[in-house]
Amino acid sequence: MTHSPVPASATPKLEEQLCFAVYLAGHAFNRMYRTVLADLGLTYPQYLVMLVLWECDGLSVKAVGERLMLDSGTLTPLLKRLEAAGLIRRERSRQDERQVRLHLTQAGEALREKSRCVPEAMGAAIAQSPEEIGHLAAQLKALREALLNAAADKS
Amino acid sequence: MTHSPVPASATPKLEEQLCFAVYLAGHAFNRMYRTVLADLGLTYPQYLVMLVLWECDGLSVKAVGERLMLDSGTLTPLLKRLEAAGLIRRERSRQDERQVRLHLTQAGEALREKSRCVPEAMGAAIAQSPEEIGHLAAQLKALREALLNAAADKS
DNA sequence: GACAATTATATTGTGCGCTATCTAATTGGA
DNA sequence: TCCAATTAGATAGCGCACAATATAATTGTC
Numbered sequence: 212m213t214h215s216p217v218p219a220s221a222t223p224k225l226e227e228q229l230c231f232a233v234y235l236a237g238h239a240f241n242r243m244y245r246t247v248l249a250d251l252g253l254t255y256p257q258y259l260v261m262l263v264l265w266e267c268d269g270l271s272v273k274a275v276g277e278r279l280m281l282d283s284g285t286l287t288p289l290l291k292r293l294e295a296a297g298l299i300r301r302e303r304s305r306q307d308e309r310q311v312r313l314h315l316t317q318a319g320e321a322l323r324e325k326s327r328c329v330p331e332a333m334g335a336a337i338a339q340s341p342e343e344i345g346h347l348a349a350q351l352k353a354l355r356e357a358l359l360n361a362a363a364d365k366s
Numbered sequence: 367m368t369h370s371p372v373p374a375s376a377t378p379k380l381e382e383q384l385c386f387a388v389y390l391a392g393h394a395f396n397r398m399y400r401t402v403l404a405d406l407g408l409t410y411p412q413y414l415v416m417l418v419l420w421e422c423d424g425l426s427v428k429a430v431g432e433r434l435m436l437d438s439g440t441l442t443p444l445l446k447r448l449e450a451a452g453l454i455r456r457e458r459s460r461q462d463e464r465q466v467r468l469h470l471t472q473a474g475e476a477l478r479e480k481s482r483c484v485p486e487a488m489g490a491a492i493a494q495s496p497e498e499i500g501h502l503a504a505q506l507k508a509l510r511e512a513l514l515n516a517a518a519d520k521s
Numbered sequence: 522g523a524c525a526a527t528t529a530t531a532t533t534g535t536g537c538g539c540t541a542t543c544t545a546a547t548t549g550g551a
Numbered sequence: 552t553c554c555a556a557t558t559a560g561a562t563a564g565c566g567c568a569c570a571a572t573a574t575a576a577t578t579g580t581c
Contacts, residue, residue: 243516271529288566351390
């Protein structure tokens with residue numbers, strides 16, 4: 212990358228570079244995940260949903276959304292596609308009919324085995340030590356919290 | 367964040383945590399930028415395009431795309447909306463009629479002044495030292511390069 | 522018990538990012 | 552010079568993320 216859209220001259224612009232770096236890193240992860248998840252027939256957000264359900268089947272849409280920080284506007288169509296792909300079954304809860312419970316199908320459960328290669332492929336792609344990875348993740352978490360706090364203050 | 371969709375137990379899963387952290391940080395930046403850029407009437411990707419053109423007016427779609435790592439599938443509709451908003455003018459190049467040149471309008475140029483508050487607002491939200499910011503950005507850049515290299519190898 | 526307030530999910534609308542494809546223009550090689 | 556190969560940008564299709572809104576169900580208060 213020879214040029215960045217943000218001038219590197221003045222200190223106040225440094226945070227713009229950080230945002231752009233996050234933006235581009237996200238795109239790069241998407242690119243990589245598309246390749247790695249192609250065999251599973253999943254997109255990354257779908258994979259995240261499956262991860263959550265593999266860990267705890269039968270969660271409500273709300274619970275999954277809380278885990279992934281996604282709202283129903285994003286989740287409902289995504290879940291419909293997972294259902295259409297035969298991986299999950301959506302079921303209105305008897306106890307509280309506002310809720311929809313998400314259940315893995317047999318095909319959905321079986322896909323877990325196939326997904327074991329995903330973190331390994333990602334690890335090979337990233338090619339950094341666990342310390343570096345953990346530290347970077349922690350920094351991004353702190354960054355996210357700072358941003359969400361600031362955004363909440365502004366609204 | 368009490369739970370993550372990726373189990374924190376095994377080391378090979380650490381990179382999934384990193385990816386999720388990038389994913390969530392990107393969302394948080396989006397949230398923040400939506401607030402900060404509301405007065406300008408721009409989305410973040412539109413803002414990036416304006417940053418590039420403020421720095422160098424008259425670039426081709428391709429040149430802008432190279433700066434932002436975006437292709438014409440993303441850019442063309444985005445540029446059309448900027449044109450519709452009266453901020454830019456798209457003009458077919460006489461020298462090479464395949465090219466479209468992007469020119470700022472007066473309104474587009476005038477918006478630059480208004481945009482000066484953006485990096486300051488972002489800086490206040492991030493609330494970290496320039497050293498920390500710079501280091502994090504450099505790490506993300508390295509991460510991105512590693513991912514893109516690995517994705518290229520896989521295809 | 523009645524009803525306002527709240528909650529859960531679905532839907533609508535918009536913008537984005539990417540792959541695949543297309544059209545027109547330009548370049549490169551014979 | 553001619554034409555195949557390449558390039559630039561547009562378009563189509565799909566999935567995602569989010570704000571706003573709607574509908575139905577549940578909760579909380581009087």
